[in-house]
Amino acid sequence: MIVLPPRPILIALALMVVAFALIPMTGDKYWIKLITRMFALGIFAMSLDFLVGYTGLVSFGHAAFFGIAGYTLHLISPENQAPNLAWVLPVSVFASAIMALLIGALSVRTHGIYFIMVTLAFAQMLFFLFHDSNIAGGSDGAFIYNKPVFTILNWTVFDLGNRYALYFLSLLSMMTLYLLLTVVLASPFGAVIQGIKVNEHRMRALGYNTYYYKLISFVIAGAIGGYAGFLFACIDGFVSPELLGWRESGLALVMVILGGVGTLFGPVLGAITLLGAEEIFRDRSLVGPLANYWQVLMGVFVIIVVLFLRGGLGGQLLQFVRRKKEQGL
Amino acid sequence: MSSLGVDNSSPTLLDVCNLSVKFGGLRAVNNVSFTLARGQISAIIGPNGAGKTTLINLLSGELTPDSGEVCHKGDVITGLPAHSIAARGIGRSYQIINIFPEFSCFRNCWLAARGRYGSGMEFFCPANHDEKSNIAAAESLEIVGLLDKAYLPASHLSYGEQRQLEISMLLALKPEVLLLDEPLAGLGMRESSDVLRLIKNLARDHAILLIEHDVEAVFAIANELTVMVNGEVLETGPPDRIKESGAVRHAYLGNGI
Numbered sequence: 001m002i003v004l005p006p007r008p009i010l011i012a013l014a015l016m017v018v019a020f021a022l023i024p025m026t027g028d029k030y031w032i033k034l035i036t037r038m039f040a041l042g043i044f045a046m047s048l049d050f051l052v053g054y055t056g057l058v059s060f061g062h063a064a065f066f067g068i069a070g071y072t073l074h075l076i077s078p079e080n081q082a083p084n085l086a087w088v089l090p091v092s093v094f095a096s097a098i099m100a101l102l103i104g105a106l107s108v109r110t111h112g113i114y115f116i117m118v119t120l121a122f123a124q125m126l127f128f129l130f131h132d133s134n135i136a137g138g139s140d141g142a143f144i145y146n147k148p149v150f151t152i153l154n155w156t157v158f159d160l161g162n163r164y165a166l167y168f169l170s171l172l173s174m175m176t177l178y179l180l181l182t183v184v185l186a187s188p189f190g191a192v193i194q195g196i197k198v199n200e201h202r203m204r205a206l207g208y209n210t211y212y213y214k215l216i217s218f219v220i221a222g223a224i225g226g227y228a229g230f231l232f233a234c235i236d237g238f239v240s241p242e243l244l245g246w247r248e249s250g251l252a253l254v255m256v257i258l259g260g261v262g263t264l265f266g267p268v269l270g271a272i273t274l275l276g277a278e279e280i281f282r283d284r285s286l287v288g289p290l291a292n293y294w295q296v297l298m299g300v301f302v303i304i305v306v307l308f309l310r311g312g313l314g315g316q317l318l319q320f321v322r323r324k325k326e327q328g329l
Numbered sequence: 330m331s332s333l334g335v336d337n338s339s340p341t342l343l344d345v346c347n348l349s350v351k352f353g354g355l356r357a358v359n360n361v362s363f364t365l366a367r368g369q370i371s372a373i374i375g376p377n378g379a380g381k382t383t384l385i386n387l388l389s390g391e392l393t394p395d396s397g398e399v400c401h402k403g404d405v406i407t408g409l410p411a412h413s414i415a416a417r418g419i420g421r422s423y424q425i426i427n428i429f430p431e432f433s434c435f436r437n438c439w440l441a442a443r444g445r446y447g448s449g450m451e452f453f454c455p456a457n458h459d460e461k462s463n464i465a466a467a468e469s470l471e472i473v474g475l476l477d478k479a480y481l482p483a484s485h486l487s488y489g490e491q492r493q494l495e496i497s498m499l500l501a502l503k504p505e506v507l508l509l510d511e512p513l514a515g516l517g518m519r520e521s522s523d524v525l526r527l528i529k530n531l532a533r534d535h536a537i538l539l540i541e542h543d544v545e546a547v548f549a550i551a552n553e554l555t556v557m558v559n560g561e562v563l564e565t566g567p568p569d570r571i572k573e574s575g576a577v578r579h580a581y582l583g584n585g586i
Contacts, residue, residue, distance in 0.1 A: 184452050191456045192449030195440050198429045205389065205427075206502060207415035207444035216450075 053262030096226025141240025266314020
């Protein structure tokens with residue numbers, strides 16, 4: 001099973017990473033924050049693509065895991081002291097994984113539209129749990145006053161309060177998680193879940209207990225979604241119930257579809273494109289008074305991409321490279 | 330010299346006892362009993378709607394019977410899920426082609442072999458390093474003559490070849506019991522005789538349950554015939570006796586025989 005894209009695309013992605021590595025040299029606070037957000041949401045979209053594009057499970061509640069990790073970070077952080085990344089990150093990701101195990105154990109039994117509805121319902125339950133209770137400030141949300149620092153034996157390696165540190169940690173995480181997922185997708189487990197996506201019934205007749213494979217896939221996606229949520233919560237140092245809501249889940253699906261379902265690198269491009277487009281459409285100097293209606297412009301933009309770029313950005317890139325290769329031969 | 334034919338001392342692999350299932354008011358399968366031993370080709374014939382495919386679905390775990398019992402080597406397997414039954418070495422093929430069209434032929438068979446030789450719960454080692462499954466997949470493709478198309482997507486194969494791939498996947502699963510649901514459906518003359526020869530060869534060390542509409546083919550290779558109608562067994566016996574049974578001929582075999 002070929003999971004890594006062809007070489008020209010890999011080279012283009014590598015160049016993109018180099019460009020991203022150079023951007024902080026401009027020192028522009030706004031850009032650094034925006035791009036860090038692109039990285040975190042890129043990871044989030046990638047984790048959802050693992051479910052949607054490779055396991056065939058369309059989840060409409062993926063934000064649950066995104067938000068749970070952020071809330072966990074808030075709840076376990078001491079008030080007057082910066083926590084050590086070495087334990088708050090694993091604990092937050094673990095919390096998301098456990099939540100994915102619980103939600104997955106019940107929802108993975110269902111199929112198609114029912115799966116979409118069940119995952120949505122679970123995520124909304126969590127949304128209202130945080131929205132209507134006093135946990136972490138209820139509907140107002142809560143601040144994470146001290147962002148995590150990474151220390152080894154009293155030596156502070158980096159401090160996520162520093163925007164450069166957070167930027168590079170996010171970039172590095174995105175690359176590492178991308179490679180990790182490609183490795184998993186090329187493994188026997190990856191072959192089995194892709195088989196389940198194509199023909200689950202047949203996989204069962206071949207002796208696979210598809211329930212457990214889907215559940216594990218759901219937990220992997222939930223844990224990585226949690227990792228993304230952890231980074232995202234560190235950017236603004238703020239968590240609110242909206243992180244768990246259906247809008248966030250829907251946004252992730254839009255990123256996956258925009259970027260290309262089942263391409264893994266595509267959804268990252270989808271996240272970058274979507275946030276980039278939002279910046280452009282909100283900019284008065286670029287779109288004039290239309291900036292007041294930026295959400296309409298976003299809608300038109302997404303519709304155009306989905307209608308005319310079949311397979312999303314990633315799918316188009318793959319097609320383009322394939323066509324060039326055929327012409328070259 | 331001992332004969333290679335049906336060995337009477339061979340153990341019964343599948344023992345089906347009074348199997349019944351109802352769909353609403355319809356008795357789809359009613360009180361069906363038979364045994365299946367290694368070296369045996371047992372064929373089921375009967376008109377459409379007789380409950381033949383339902384019977385296979387009951388045996389493969391895709392449906393749960395309302396009553397009755399299925400034993401595999403002395404263990405009761407009634408009600409086990411399909412994946413457990415497949416893992417015990419009871420494999421089935423489908424009347425409607427049921428493959429992974431976007432995967433290569435090799436990958437189709439690899440998934441079958443892997444299901445038999447190991448689980449898919451391995452996360453970091455590349456799938457193509459699993460020599461055992463690779464070899465089993467290649468062997469099963471060779472048996473049906475698809476080895477030279479191993480890396481073509483299954484959707485690029487002709488209809489006949491897709492049927493062969495279906496059987497090849499079944500072989501990669503290395504089952505002892507083969508449940509074949511109309512393996513000849515839609516095949517041309519030459520392809521049909523290839524598949525029939527293959528089934529005959531497999532019968533040496535497998536127990537085979539065959540559902541087939543091609544009556545002539547069935548009479549040529551089966552050791553035992555069961556005639557089903559409206560979910561019930563009308564008659565069971567060696568092909569010669571079934572052939573002579575006038576009622577069966579008249580009702581189900583038409584006038585051609």
